[in-house]
Amino acid sequence: MRKHILLSWCLLALSISVSGKSTLDSLLTILDNDVAHAAYYRDAHLRQIDSLRNIRPMSREVQIRIAREYQYFQSDSARVWFLKLIDAPEPYRTQAYTGLVQLSSSIGKYGEGFSIVPNVTSTPDSLSVDWIEAVWRLYTEAHATCRIPSFADYLQSKVQFYYDSLLNEMERQAPYNNHIRLRRNFLRASDANDLEGALAINDSIMALFPIWSHRYAIEAYSRSTLYERMGQQREQYTWLTRSAIADVRCGITDNGSSWMVAKECYEAGDLDRAYHYSDYSLTNASLFNAPTRFIQTYALGHDISNSYEERLRKSSNTLIIVLSILAVILAILVIGVLYSLSQNRRLHTLNSEIKVMNEQLRTINGQLKAANHIKEQYICRYLEVYSDYIRRLTTMARKAGEKDPAGFMDREMENFYRSFDDTFLSLYGSFVQDFNALLKPEARITPKPGERMTVEMRIFALILLGITSSAKIAELLCYSPNTISNYRVKVKNSAIGDRDTFEQRVQEIGK
Numbered sequence: 001m002r003k004h005i006l007l008s009w010c011l012l013a014l015s016i017s018v019s020g021k022s023t024l025d026s027l028l029t030i031l032d033n034d035v036a037h038a039a040y041y042r043d044a045h046l047r048q049i050d051s052l053r054n055i056r057p058m059s060r061e062v063q064i065r066i067a068r069e070y071q072y073f074q075s076d077s078a079r080v081w082f083l084k085l086i087d088a089p090e091p092y093r094t095q096a097y098t099g100l101v102q103l104s105s106s107i108g109k110y111g112e113g114f115s116i117v118p119n120v121t122s123t124p125d126s127l128s129v130d131w132i133e134a135v136w137r138l139y140t141e142a143h144a145t146c147r148i149p150s151f152a153d154y155l156q157s158k159v160q161f162y163y164d165s166l167l168n169e170m171e172r173q174a175p176y177n178n179h180i181r182l183r184r185n186f187l188r189a190s191d192a193n194d195l196e197g198a199l200a201i202n203d204s205i206m207a208l209f210p211i212w213s214h215r216y217a218i219e220a221y222s223r224s225t226l227y228e229r230m231g232q233q234r235e236q237y238t239w240l241t242r243s244a245i246a247d248v249r250c251g252i253t254d255n256g257s258s259w260m261v262a263k264e265c266y267e268a269g270d271l272d273r274a275y276h277y278s279d280y281s282l283t284n285a286s287l288f289n290a291p292t293r294f295i296q297t298y299a300l301g302h303d304i305s306n307s308y309e310e311r312l313r314k315s316s317n318t319l320i321i322v323l324s325i326l327a328v329i330l331a332i333l334v335i336g337v338l339y340s341l342s343q344n345r346r347l348h349t350l351n352s353e354i355k356v357m358n359e360q361l362r363t364i365n366g367q368l369k370a371a372n373h374i375k376e377q378y379i380c381r382y383l384e385v386y387s388d389y390i391r392r393l394t395t396m397a398r399k400a401g402e403k404d405p406a407g408f409m410d411r412e413m414e415n416f417y418r419s420f421d422d423t424f425l426s427l428y429g430s431f432v433q434d435f436n437a438l439l440k441p442e443a444r445i446t447p448k449p450g451e452r453m454t455v456e457m458r459i460f461a462l463i464l465l466g467i468t469s470s471a472k473i474a475e476l477l478c479y480s481p482n483t484i485s486n487y488r489v490k491v492k493n494s495a496i497g498d499r500d501t502f503e504q505r506v507q508e509i510g511k
Contacts, residue, residue, distance in 0.1 A: 024234060024331045024401025028273065031261070034248040035280045042287075045073060053070045060085065071099055072214060072252040075107050075289050078256065089138075094123045094131060101134040106254050108292030110142040116194035128169050130182055136162035145292075155178040163423075179208060186222075191372050195230050202226065217246035221257055237264050265486045274304045350396055383420065383462075413478055422451040424461050427510075435460060443494030456491050459484060461507045468503070 034041070049069045055062050067081035078099065085096035094506045097120050104113030117138075139162060143155035171183035182205050189198040201224050203211050205446070209216040220243035227236040236353040247255035260278035424432060433456055436444040445454050453461065455477070462473050488503075495502040 001047075005390065006293075024238045024241065027238060031241055031245050032273065032276070034245055034256075035276055038248055038280055039205070041249055041251035042073075043251075049073070049340075060088055062093050063088075064092055067096070067099055071103060072254040074253070074287065075103055078103055091127055092125045094120060098127065098131050098134045101131075101138050105134070105138045105141045106292075107288075107290040108141075108145070110138065111147075113138045114142075125173065129166070129173060129183075132166045132169055133161060136166050156314075182208075190226070195226050195227075198226055199223065211242075212246060214246070214250045214252060217243045217250065217255070217257065220246060224257075237261070240264065248280075253288040255281070255284060255288060258284070262304065266307070271304070271307055272407045274307075277302045277462070335445050338442070346396075347414075389483070417458065418463075420458065425452055428461075428464070431461065431464075431509060432457065435506065438496060438505055439491070439494050440496055455479075456487050459487050460491065460503070463503055464507050464509055466507075 021367045030420055034076050047154050049066060052062055052066045052069065063081060067078055069364055070078035070081055073076075082096045082099045082103070085092045087093070088096065097116055100116050104110060105114070113135075118348045120131060136159065139155055139158040143152060143159055143390055146152040146155055167184065167187065168186065170180050170187075174181040174184055176325075182201055186198055186201040186205065189195075189201060194440035202219060206216060206219045206223070209219065222241050222242065224236045224239035227233075227239060238255050243257035244255065244261050244506055249255055262274045264269075264280060265277060266274035428434075432447070434455065439445070446459070457475055458477060462476065467476070468480045470488065473479075474481045492499040492502045497505075
């Protein structure tokens with residue numbers, strides 16, 4: 001917590017000399033952190049009050065300090081301590097009455113403040129400006145909330161009377177008091193609409209107070225009103241934020257800046273900050289026990305809460321929709337995984353069947369080699385079985401979800417052709433040479449590297465075995481009948497001698 005406070009002070013001090021959007025963003029971030037730790041600052045303020053209350057013996061000076069510490073923290077306690085001093089000698093009596101009038105303005109009990117004013121007929125010079133200013137602000141606040149025209153006129157006359165009295169008293173004391181002189185000049189510049197001059201004077205006034213003091217918060221608020229009159233909304237917003245930060249760090253609960261910053265955030269669409277700042281302001285108004293502050297804050301807080309809850313409701317609905325979609329996607333993925341596992345099991349079964357078939361084919365191949373006298377019969381049977389199994393396996397693979405059934409069949413056909421070539425040539429070892437001997441030299445066929453026979457050779461190998469139907473050959477080799485017919489015509493056209501007897505001569509090979 002101490003590290004957070006030290007860092008925040010450093011950032012705040014740095015931001016004083018910087019202007020622009022980045023400064024406002026930095027100040028709002030600082031205010032976010034401070035509002036989140038507001039209870040710490042309030043507790044620190046309360047500990048300070050408790051330390052004063054434990055002083056023994058308790059002097060009048062300590063009593064007035066306690067009253068002033070309560071003045072912007074707990075209105076009821078402040079009133080009790082100020083009342084203890086109204087029978088005290090000067091200057092404590094005037095300080096007590098000044099504090100009670102200021103308190104009446106803060107909590108909206110204007111009638112109580114009016115009743116106090118006649119009790120003060122004279123004041124010490126050191127307190128006269130504070131007393132007159134307190135009464136002027138009492139009538140100003142009362143006039144701002146008055147809804148009775150005749151009484152409002154009366155209050156306005158009082159406002160003007162005490163304002164003139166304040167300027168006269170400041171004029172009288174200006175030569176002896178720099179602070180009073182600056183305040184007088186500020187009021188005059190503001191009245192004359194010399195806003196640039198008022199800003200310059202405000203700089204000098206603010207330099208008199210630490211940036212963590214309540215007085216600094218008040219002057220920062222005054223500066224924001226100057227920028228408001230100049231139409232510079234961002235600067236107004238920036239100094240309101242600085243005022244709010246100082247109020248939070250003083251640990252006071254009578255602050256107007258924070259709810260005004262909440263209002264600016266709300267209008268700017270920053271609902272998160274608006275909600276947290278208005279909630280903080282409502283909490284403070286309740287702790288300070290000021291009806292006027294609570295009324296000011298509650299109306300804005302109600303609008304902000306409604307907007308914030310509406311956004312949460314929409315976000316909740318959106319979240320429900322997103323979660324529903326994710327649930328559907330998850331269900332699809334689970335189904336997909338289960339289906340994939342099922343297909344993997346089926347493919348495993350297919351692979352097992354292929355292995356069995358390969359064993360069977362190897363057995364048949366061995367039997368063919370051992371029974372050369374019935375070679376044509378077994379070779380034909382072998383081809384029929386193999387090609388039939390390939391088609392069946394391709395069909396099963398397609399049903400099992402094989403991504404590339406055509407590729408699957410091509411691979412199996414390559415195995416088939418290789419097995420056919422090996423088997424046939426084991427029986428007719430000189431077939432390739434004998435077959436080419438029947439062709440013209442320029443038309444003779446040479447198998448590609450890694451192959452033992454070409455498509456043409458396989459077609460005429462089947463013819464040698466007695467399978468002369470193009471449709472049957474196409475079925476065994478998995479080609480179309482037209483393709484088989486075209487190959488047969490092409491090869492016969494390249495034959496040596498009579499093309500019509502070419503196939504008969506092929507059937508004589510090896511016999």
